[in-house]
Ligand code: ATP
Ligand code: MG
């Protein structure tokens with residue numbers, strides 16, 4: 406590709422509604438364009454990334470023996486009525502009518518349609534096992550579409566469905582997929598964890614989520630550094646002893662100097678009912694005298710709302726302190742003077758609403774922090790003119806430091822982005838839709854199923870959350886829109902530069918390297934800023950000056966500086 410013929414449209418500023426790095430950077434790099442809430446166009450640059458993600462997914466699904474098909478996006482309601490999901494699913498399911506007033510849905514996933522295919526086509530045990538998959542548009546009318554492609558309403562999912570003759574077969578098919586997913590996520594070049602997830606009404610342990618590790622992730626992952634144990638928070642909580650426990654508070658204030666430092670104390674102080682479902686975190690801030698003595702201690706309550714529809718539990722009405730906003734968990738740690746990651750492992754989501762028990766207008770140059778000697782932070786300034794936060798975080802009943810259920814040490818918690826999910830379904834759908842095959846004994850038997858999703862359009866956003874810096878995106882090679890950019894400096898003036906650039910570009914293409922030649926004639930500063938923002942991992946600079954010494958400049962996107970490389974050696978660097 407030549408940049409002069411490609412569509413490059415970068416922005417200095419991200420739009421105001423972009424809150425997290427991936428959303429901001431995708432907008433600024435011109436990868437996506439917003440059409441409506443949670444609805445985006447994949448611009449040429451963004452589509453290149455999506456296509457690379459799809460290619461890896463497709464290759465590994467095919468390698469695992471799954472068969473690609475494409476099911477309709479618009480599906481008759483009758484099938485969804487058979488399983489009861491037409492009525493049972495909430496407003497996330499988009500229901501539409503055609504000109505004859507017949508009901509349809511826009512696929513949020515496709516168990517009904519694929520089960521309908523299976524009951525017609527899979528008649529004999531001889532045809533089993535089968536795994537059908539598609540890479541296709543989905544629509545979910547999310548309550549809060551946000552973060553760009555991360556939580557869209559229209560998005561691309563790879564969804565696969567396995568059909569087996571019995572449970573043993575279905576579980577084997579599940580394992581084949583779980584292994585294929587590991588290969589897929591390894592190939593993306595991202596740090597991820599496979600975690601046990603709740604398998605809901607079906608029971609059993611056959612549900613895993615694939616979570617890309619990132620501080621801005623919406624999910625909390627509980628894992629044991631000393632063993633294989635890893636689960637999402639829901640699953641971990643399901644195993645944890647129930648009932649109220651002030652563990653979060655204990656973790657923060659091992660030596661509680663203030664007398665009001667537990668959830669229960671603060672709830673009493675504020676006259677609030679405090680139940681297990683009330684997600685809250687109490688922090689104490691100390692005001693110090695010049696001599697270093699604590700002269701005043703305040704109790705702060707972080708109210709954590711998350712997706713649980715808690716209505717701010719009245720505490721939000723306490724005057725004066727609503728509206729403190731923290732962009733990331735790391736910043737919360739910084740504001741409260743905690744060590745990095747101190748609060749994060751408690752499962753906070755961001756942003757967070759901070760509410761206290763008394764009116765404070767502005768606090769300048771405060772000392773604050775958890776009541777642990779080395780967890781204080783000086784010079785903190787909080788103002789009340791900060792924007793209103795939208796969402797409040799979650800504190801869960803499983804906290805860092807709890808014993809691991811497998812007995813191999815204590816638990817740690819980190820944030821993740823769900824990019825994949827594998828799930829054993831059993832006969833949930835085949836039973837509802839009477840999808841049977843003829844078994845060896847000639848009798849009809851229900852198909853055993855599993856379903857397996859990958860968030861194809863979410864994946865690039867997750868990759869960026871994990872890999873970016875102040876200049877822009879840093880793509881892993883496997884999913885970069887281009888692997889190498891050849892920046893030709895002054896090619897309008899220099900026939901030699903042009904010739905060398907064209908030659909190198911041709912050689913890269915010939916050896917199968919996905920290269921783009923920046924032949925736009927832009928100034929180096931502009932050119933470099935664009936490619937650093939876009940995040941192309943390898944950059945080669947060709948200039949008159951370098952060519953005189955027979956050299957080119959090579960720089961990986963993560964390198965601090967360029968290195969000079971003899972013209973003949975450059976291919977070895979970028980492959
Ligand atoms: P989430 O918990 O994020 O809402 P989910 O559990 O509802 O996701 P699944 O039904 O498991 O999602 O769908 C399979 C995959 O599709 C998810 O693992 C995720 O990567 C992706 N996905 C789900 N919802 C969205 C969305 N609104 N936007 C982009 N990708 C999504
Ligand atoms: Mg969902």
Ligand code: MG
Pocket residue numbers: 823
């Ligand atoms: Mg989920």
Ligand code: MG
Pocket residue numbers: 614823825826
């Ligand atoms: Mg899921």
